[in-house]
Structure formats: structure tokens, C-alpha cells
Amino acid sequence: MTAITVLAGGVGGARFVRGLRQHLEQLDGIGAGGPSSITVVANTGDDLWLAGLRVCPDLDSLMYTLAGANDEVRGWGRVGESERVSAELTAYGVGWPWFTLGDLDLATHIARTSMLRDGLTLSEATERLTARWDLGVTLVPATDDEVETHVEVGDPVRELHFEEWWVRHRAALPARRFVQRGIETAAASPRALEAIAAADVVLVAPSNPVVSIGTILELPGMRAALSATGAPVIGVSPIIAGAAVRGMADACLAAIGVETSAAAVASHYGARSTGGLIDGWLVDDADAASLPALEAAGIRTAAVPLWMTDVAATAKIARDALALAT
Numbered sequence: 001m002t003a004i005t006v007l008a009g010g011v012g013g014a015r016f017v018r019g020l021r022q023h024l025e026q027l028d029g030i031g032a033g034g035p036s037s038i039t040v041v042a043n044t045g046d047d048l049w050l051a052g053l054r055v056c057p058d059l060d061s062l063m064y065t066l067a068g069a070n071d072e073v074r075g076w077g078r079v080g081e082s083e084r085v086s087a088e089l090t091a092y093g094v095g096w097p098w099f100t101l102g103d104l105d106l107a108t109h110i111a112r113t114s115m116l117r118d119g120l121t122l123s124e125a126t127e128r129l130t131a132r133w134d135l136g137v138t139l140v141p142a143t144d145d146e147v148e149t150h151v152e153v154g155d156p157v158r159e160l161h162f163e164e165w166w167v168r169h170r171a172a173l174p175a176r177r178f179v180q181r182g183i184e185t186a187a188a189s190p191r192a193l194e195a196i197a198a199a200d201v202v203l204v205a206p207s208n209p210v211v212s213i214g215t216i217l218e219l220p221g222m223r224a225a226l227s228a229t230g231a232p233v234i235g236v237s238p239i240i241a242g243a244a245v246r247g248m249a250d251a252c253l254a255a256i257g258v259e260t261s262a263a264a265v266a267s268h269y270g271a272r273s274t275g276g277l278i279d280g281w282l283v284d285d286a287d288a289a290s291l292p293a294l295e296a297a298g299i300r301t302a303a304v305p306l307w308m309t310d311v312a313a314t315a316k317i318a319r320d321a322l323a324l325a326t
């Protein structure tokens with residue numbers, strides 16, 4: 001039994017986990033090493049209250065993608081979606097007209113909000129929601145507390161919810177600082193900590209290193225758990241040849257003064273042997289020149305094709321990441 005725990009954000013993280021799942025299904029199919037389990041520790045920093053509902057974008061991207069119910073073209077939300085309720089909400093001036101809550105998607109938020117109002121934790125609500133689909137992985141929120149990522153922009157400084165910065169402004173407003181509202185009284189979720197402690201391997205998905213992985217790492221208890229686990233921690237670069245694979249990781253990295261490169265992100269995460277996060281780092285062939293310096297810093301590395309062009313290609317990436325763990 002190989003227990004794999006993945007730290008992941010939304011869209012990029014979901015695609016990576018889908019490939020990992022396929023790789024393990026192929027392995028289990030040939031009986032190599034017996035059944036494996038995947039637990040995903042998902043970022044909850046994008047979460048928000050909207051129209052009275054608790055919306056959890058990264059948990060929902062993971063759930064819909066692993067269920068095969070995601071809109072593969074848009075990259076978020078449900079396939080076959082409609083927006084009748086959203087149009088009515090806009091007519092009433094409720095919610096954000098530029099942040100579309102589709103009819104099917106709204107059912108997720110209504111169900112989740114109902115569970116939370118019944119006293120369930122976000123972990124328990126996520127377990128109930130995902131039970132409807134046969135995901136083949138366990139999804140857990142990085143925290144059960146409300147810790148939302150806000151972005152400081154402009155002069156004089158004002159603060160936007162991450163989703164307003166990301167969706168309404170397309171990250172075009174230079175971010176002065178990212179703030180995790182509520183983190184002072186928050187804790188990593190018990191299930192996330194358990195999954196990290198019990199893991200044979202921890203993978204860091206090629207998600208946004210600042211607002212998806214960084215927001216997970218900052219949760220009280222998370223770094224200690226990642227440092228203490230017996231599992232090797234292997235990261236997959238979200239940057240290929242100096243460009244963000246998805247979204248606006250470069251805008252986020254610039255905000256924290258980190259160069260947009262595979263090596264700079266690895267250094268930012270830090271070698272576990274010197275108090276950082278990762279034991280291993282997988283980069284694209286285009287970034288192979290940076291590997292000797294990372295090896296010298298105590299990080300095991302490999303260069304492989306890293307574009308998640310389809311599930312089969314992503315399964316190979318997952319295989320190569322796991323190979324670094326041995």
C-alpha cells in the first residue's frame with residue numbers, strides 16, 4: 001500500500017491529480033506494489049461567501065475534474081452548465097456579476113452551505129459532497145477555518161478578495177502583498193495533518209506557488225507536519241522555461257520578489273535538508289541547465305517533459321515525480 005498525499009490548488013492541481021490517479025490505476029492494474037491511495041490537501045484561500053453561499057473554488061475544481069464533470073474548456077465550473085439563476089441574482093444585484101455561479105455549480109454551494117449550517121466542518125462537508133462521485137481520491141481542505149487570500153493593490157492601498165483581483169482584474173493590478181485574512185486564529189485541518197504524517201510520499205502539485213501552495217504552507221501546523229513526516233516531499237515545477245504554465249503565477253511570484261523560473265521556485269520552497277520544503281524537484285527538459293545548482297543545494301532533481309497536454313502525459317509526469325521519491 002502506497003499512501004500518496006498531494007498539496008494542490010485548483011485547475012493545475014486538478015489536472016495533475018487526474019494524471020497521478022491514472023498512473024496509479026495502471027500500476028495497480030499490473031499489481032505493482034499493491035493498491036495505492038491518494039489524499040489531496042486542497043487550498044482554501046480562494047474561498048469566499050457570495051450570495052450567502054460558501055464557494056470553494058479549488059475544492060470544486062478538484063472535485064469536478066476528478067469526477068469528469070468539469071468544463072475542460074473554461075478550466076473551471078461544470079460541463080453542460082447553464083446560468084439562469086446567475087442572471088436572476090445579477091438582476092437583484094446580489095453576488096458579483098463578473099463572477100459567474102452556474103446553476104449546477106450553485107447546487108454545490110447550496111449543499112455545502114447547508115452542511116456547514118448544520119454544524120459540519122468543511123472537511124466533513126467535503127467528504128459528503130465528494131461521496132456522490134467515485135473520485136478515486138480523498139479530498140481534504142487544508143484548513144477547516146475561513147482563511148481567505150486578499151490582495152493589497154493601489155495607492156492609497158486597498159484590499160481585494162483574491163477572486164476579485166484574479167477574475168475581475170485578471171491580476172493586472174500589481175499586487176503589493178498577499179494577506180491571509182483569519183490565519184492568526186486558524187489551524188491546518190486535522191485530516192490534512194493526518195494525511196501528511198501517514199504519507200509514504202508527499203507531492204507538491206504544479207499549482208501557483210504563492211496563492212495555492214504558499215497559502216497551504218502558511219497555515220499553522222502545516223510546515224511542522226511537512227518537516228516531520230517520514231515521507232519524501234517531491235515538487236513539480238509550475239514554471240516551464242521562465243513562463244507560468246497556468247494562470248498568473250508570474251504576477252504572484254513578482255509580488256513576493258521571486259523570479260519566474262523553475263529554479264527560483266525550488267529555491268523559494270527550499271531544500272528540506274536545510275529547513276525547507278522539498279527533497280526533490282521535477283523540471284521540464286527546457287530547464288535542465290538549472291539542475292546542478294539545485295542538486296548542490298541538496299534537492300534531488302530530474303528534467304522531463306512537463307507540459308500536462310493530456311491525461312496520459314500527466315500520468316508520465318506523476319510517474320517521474322514518484323521516481324524521485326525512491
Ligand code: FO1
Pocket residue numbers: 010011046055056057058060061076077098099100101102105163166167247
Ligand atoms: N473564473 C473566471 O475566470 N470567471 C468566473 O466567472 C469564475 C467563476 C467561478 C465560480 C465558482 C468557482 O468555484 C470558480 C470560478 N472561477 C471563475 C474560477 C476561479 O477563479 C478559479 O477556480 C480559482 O479560484 C483561481 O485559480
